[in-house]
Amino acid sequence: MPSRNPPLEPNAAVPTGRRLKRQLSVEIAVIIRSGGYRTGEWLRQIDLEERLGANRFEVRTALAELALRGTVEHVPNRGFRVAEHDRKRLRDLLAVRALLEAEAAVAALPFVTRAVLAEFSSLAEAFDEAVEIGSPAEQSAANLAFHDALYAHAPNRPLAQLAIEMRDRARLWPVVLWPSAAALRRSAEGHRLILRALSAGDAALLAAEVRAHILGSAANDPELG
Numbered sequence: 001m002p003s004r005n006p007p008l009e010p011n012a013a014v015p016t017g018r019r020l021k022r023q024l025s026v027e028i029a030v031i032i033r034s035g036g037y038r039t040g041e042w043l044r045q046i047d048l049e050e051r052l053g054a055n056r057f058e059v060r061t062a063l064a065e066l067a068l069r070g071t072v073e074h075v076p077n078r079g080f081r082v083a084e085h086d087r088k089r090l091r092d093l094l095a096v097r098a099l100l101e102a103e104a105a106v107a108a109l110p111f112v113t114r115a116v117l118a119e120f121s122s123l124a125e126a127f128d129e130a131v132e133i134g135s136p137a138e139q140s141a142a143n144l145a146f147h148d149a150l151y152a153h154a155p156n157r158p159l160a161q162l163a164i165e166m167r168d169r170a171r172l173w174p175v176v177l178w179p180s181a182a183a184l185r186r187s188a189e190g191h192r193l194i195l196r197a198l199s200a201g202d203a204a205l206l207a208a209e210v211r212a213h214i215l216g217s218a219a220n221d222p223e224l225g
Contacts, residue, residue: 024054024058024059024062025063026137026175027052028052028066029173029174030136030177032071032072033173033177035179037082039083039084040082040084042080042081043063043081044079045059045060045080048063063080065174069173069174070083070085070172071083085172087221090170090222093169093170094170094214094220094221095215096166096170097166097167097170097214098211098215099211100162100163101147101151101163102206102208102211103163103207104151104154104156104160104163105150105151105194105207105210107154107155107159108151108155109198111153111154112201116153117195120146120149120150120198121195123146124146124192127139127145127188128188130143131181131184131187136175137175139176139184140175140177147167148164150198151163151164171220172222176219178217178218179218183219186216186218187213187217187219190213191213193212194206194213196209
């Protein structure tokens with residue numbers, strides 16, 4: 001039986017000392033993602049302070065984090081506004097990400113035993129549950145757990161790590177965020193299609209399902225509903 005590789009270090013965990021800042025950045029991102037602010041619209045810090053029950057320093061720190069990711073833009077002496085995204089660049093990054101993740105999934109396929117399939121199935125069910133009752137951060141963590149568990153079985157460790165790094169670079173939000181319940185359910189269905197390809201041991205189908213899941217997810221492309 002092929003030996004399992006040690007799991008990759010999770011990249012969704014939030015260090016305890018940064019929990020407040022991280023949560024605020026997620027909450028602000030959720031507001032933007034759900035249409036609370038339009039592209040180019042200014043974010044008044046006093047409004048966010050009142051809405052989130054946070055002080056000025058905490059809100060500004062969270063906005064600075066979002067600015068580093070490109071979610072918002074900081075204009076000196078003016079403040080922060082919702083950034084206008086370069087959709088072509090984003091799609092190009094997603095295309096590279098899809099190539100890497102598809103290759104990592106195919107590389108992991110020979111190491112997917114029945115026990116591993118059962119583990120993946122449990123992780124897919126955990127995401128299904130998060131879709132129904134979880135917070136955005138919990139939905140993101142469950143989604144990443146499913147994907148990271150798969151790539152953890154790829155024998156080429158740099159490939160698996162690079163796939164995860166590219167996933168983070170291609171994401172506009174601090175965590176994976178979906179614009180609607182329908183988009184969440186489509187991602188859950190994508191996991192089931194990936195599982196089906198894994199169960200069939202079909203490398204070509206697995207690569208196609210991983211690519212379709214990444215390129216067709218509204219969590220990855222803001223213009224997909």
